[in-house]
Amino acid sequence: MDADRFSPDASLPAMEPALKQALEQSSAPVVGFVGRLHPDKGIDTLFQALRICADRGAEAQLLIVGGDEGAHVDERIDGRQTSIPVHVTGFAADVRPTLREMDILVLPSRREGFPNVVLEAAAMTVPAIVSDATGCVDSVIDGETGVIVPVGDAERLANELMALLGNRGDRERLGSAARARVIAEFEPQRVWALHAQRWVA
Template identity: 65%
Template structure:
C-alpha cells in the first residue's frame, strides 16, 4: 500500500514482479492514476484503487480508512506492507482493525523533521501511532533509524535496517551512461550548449524541504569567486520556483527542465548532482546518478548522509550551510579528475551494495519472518 500512483509506477515496477515470482500473491493498493493499472497487469499482480489524499484531510482520511478496513477484511492478507506517510497511517490502523497478522511499516522518511510547533506534535503523534500498530518497522537508512530512536517515536522497539539501506536499490543496467535511453530534449540541450561550464544538477521536488535555496546561495558564492558553473533543475514545483522565489540574482545560467518521466538523459548530461535536502529517508536519485558515474554532493541531513561515502563516492556538507556547500562545489567544479574518480567509485558501490533483486529479497524475507508465511 502506497499513497500515490506516481510512487507505485516510479518505484514498484520490478519489485512487484519479483514478489510474484518469489511466490507471493500480491495486491497493490494506491490512489488511481496514470499507468497504475498497466503496471499491475504487466507485473502479474492485482490492483485495488483506494483514494488517499497526500495532505491532511480528516473527512477524506476517515473515508479512506473505512474503505481500507473493508478491503483488508475481504482480502484477508497474511502480510500487509505500507510506505509513504498517509498510506502508512491508514494501513497501520486498518490492518490492526482487520487483524492482519503481520503489518510492516516501510519507513521512508520523517515529515516532522522539517515541521515545528503544533504541526510537529501532530506528525509525531501519528508516527508513534503508526509504529505502535505495526508488527515491524523497517527504515530505509541507518540515520533514519537512529533519528526515530532519538525522537522516541518507536516506543523502545527495534527499528530494522536491511543491508546498506534503500527501499529498492538501483538498476545499474538501466542507469548506465551506455544504456539505451531517449535523447536529451532539444530545447534543454540547446540551453546547456550555450556554456562550456560544468553542469550542476538538482533532481527532485522543488519543495522548501529540498534545500534549493541553500544550493542557489552556494552557487552565488561560487560565481563571486569566479568559479564557472551552470545549473540544471529537474522536478515539479511544490512551493519553490527557482526563477521567482530565490532572493537575489545568481550569476550563472539556470535551466529549469520541469518534471521528467525518464531522468536518465538529464543525469547523463550532469557533471555533479547536488542534494542539499533538509530531510530524506534514503534518496535513491543519488544512487541513480552514481550509477551514471555522476558524483553527488549531499547534506548531512537524515537519509542523505547514507547515500554517499564521503570523499569516496561523493561529498557531504552540513545541512543549510551555503558556505560549506560552495567549498564542496568548488572542489569538484575545478577538478574534472576528482569528479571522474568519485563517479566511478559511486557506480561500483551501487553495483556492490544496492542490487535491486538483493534489496527486494531482503525485504521479502523480512516481511515473511522466521519460517515464512507464504
C-alpha cells in the same frame, strides 16, 4: 537499483532539443538538482552556494529537474539570485537523459527519506554532494562516492562545489566509485539476497 538501465552507456531517449542546445552553449560543468522543488529540499541553500561560487569566479551552469512545490525557483532566477546560467525542465518522467548531462548532483535537503535519485546518479557515474540530513547521509560515502555537507551551510557547499568544479579527475574518481557501490550494494539481486538472509535468520 537497475544499474543497467541507469548506466552511462545505456541507450536513452533524446533530450528535449532546446534544452540540449542551451546546455551546449556553455562548456561549464553542469551542477544538477533532481526532485520536488519544495523548501524542504534546500534549494535556497543551493542558490546561495552557487552565488558564492560565481562571485569567486567559478564557471558552472545549473540544471533543475522537477516541478515547483513552493520553492519559487522562477522568482529566484528572475531576481538573479545566481549569475550562472539556470535551466529548468519541470517534471520529467525519465530523468536519465538529464542525469547524463550532469557533472555533479546536489541534494541539500533539510529532511529526506532515502534519496533514490542519488543512487540513480551514482549508477550513471555522477557524484553527489548531499546534506547530512537523515537519509541523505546513507546515500554516499563521504570522500569516496560523494561529499556530505552540513544542512543549510551554503558556504561549505560552495567550498565543496568549487573543489569539484575545478577538478574533473576528482569528479570522475567519485563517480566511478559511486557506480561500483551501487552495483555491489544496491542491485536488486543483492537486496533480495539480504532480505532472504534476514528472513532465514
